[in-house]
Amino acid sequence: MSGAPREAACQHVAARIVEKTQENARTVMLALDAALECIPGQFAMLWLPGVDEKPFSIAGADPLSFAISRVGPFSERVHALEPGDRIWIRGPFGAGFSAAPGRALLVGGGYGAAPLAFLARALLACGGKVDAALGARGVGDLLFVKRFRDLGAAVHVATEDGSAGMRGRVTDVVRPLLRAGGIDRLHACGPEAMLDALASLCTETGTPAELSYEAYMRCGVGICGSCEHNERLVCRDGPVFTIPTGHASGS
Ligand SMILES: Cc1cc2nc3c(=O)[nH]c(=O)nc-3n(C[C@H](O)[C@H](O)[C@H](O)COP(=O)(O)OP(=O)(O)OC[C@H]3O[C@@H](n4cnc5c(N)ncnc54)[C@H](O)[C@@H]3O)c2cc1C
Numbered sequence: 001m002s003g004a005p006r007e008a009a010c011q012h013v014a015a016r017i018v019e020k021t022q023e024n025a026r027t028v029m030l031a032l033d034a035a036l037e038c039i040p041g042q043f044a045m046l047w048l049p050g051v052d053e054k055p056f057s058i059a060g061a062d063p064l065s066f067a068i069s070r071v072g073p074f075s076e077r078v079h080a081l082e083p084g085d086r087i088w089i090r091g092p093f094g095a096g097f098s099a100a101p102g103r104a105l106l107v108g109g110g111y112g113a114a115p116l117a118f119l120a121r122a123l124l125a126c127g128g129k130v131d132a133a134l135g136a137r138g139v140g141d142l143l144f145v146k147r148f149r150d151l152g153a154a155v156h157v158a159t160e161d162g163s164a165g166m167r168g169r170v171t172d173v174v175r176p177l178l179r180a181g182g183i184d185r186l187h188a189c190g191p192e193a194m195l196d197a198l199a200s201l202c203t204e205t206g207t208p209a210e211l212s213y214e215a216y217m218r219c220g221v222g223i224c225g226s227c228e229h230n231e232r233l234v235c236r237d238g239p240v241f242t243i244p245t246g247h248a249s250g251s
């Protein structure tokens with residue numbers, strides 16, 4: 001099962017960067033002079049001619065925004081861009097998260113928090129309550145703690161080195177929250193091991209969940225097969241999937 005279906009056709013946008021904000025040690029938020037009709041959890045392909053084209057979660061629709069972590073050659077080049085520079089966008093693609101009233105727990109591991117503040121705004125706009133559980137190796141890798149607090153979400157933090165919040169993995173703060181009851185849905189984005197652990201916890205506690213997975217992507221539209229994972233195409237059938245026993249999506 002995949003998450004909420006796409007709502008808009010693919011657009012090609014030549015955009016300029018209007019704002020660049022350092023979010024943590026290795027992540028910048030870029031706001032562009034463009035808007036895209038999309039829902040949280042969908043992604044777009046960012047293209048720098050002569051460099052490469054890579055997938056990134058949409059972190060905001062208007063202005064169109066992306067949170068880019070520096071992990072390799074492409075993200076290094078994106079980090080070198082400044083306000084006024086151009087970047088090319090192809091999207092939106094994929095199935096996103098569904099937004100419904102109730103109490104939602106949003107779980108982000110590292111830069112996996114990128115689409116979740118966008119989702120939090122959508123959930124709050126439809127009358128929902130939001131808890132955010134954010135995990136990272138250390139305080140320098142935590143993303144969007146202040147953004148979630150500014151939105152009014154209850155924020156729970158875990159770091160593996162204990163430099164902020166609880167020492168441990170984000171699943172260590174999620175487990176008691178789910179077992180205590182009162183969480184209607186869980187939405188998560190982050191490393192596969194974190195998502196697999198959350199899937200087990202949600203199955204154990206009967207919590208509906210939508211999980212956003214990553215994969216190597218080339219075309220982004222279900223043609224090349226490079227993003228195949230467990231017989232699904234992550235770009236087309238995901239990246240947001242409901243866990244097998246979940247009932248969170250509209251599909
Ligand atoms: C749907 C989707 C949404 C994404 N959203 C964001 C986002 O919002 N912000 C962000 O910073 N990044 C995001 N990414 C990840 C980003 O696309 C990759 O990190 C990209 O490869 C960066 O390119 P690079 O040339 O800088 O680094 P690369 O050299 O391509 O990658 C750096 C390292 O990460 C590994 N890697 C890259 N992609 C994957 C993968 N899919 N699975 C496992 N390992 C991988 C590589 O093997 C390498 O070791 C997203 C990916 C997907 C599929």
Ligand code: FES
Pocket residue numbers: 216217218219220221222223224225226227228233234235236
């Ligand atoms: S990226 Fe080509 S099929 Fe998914």
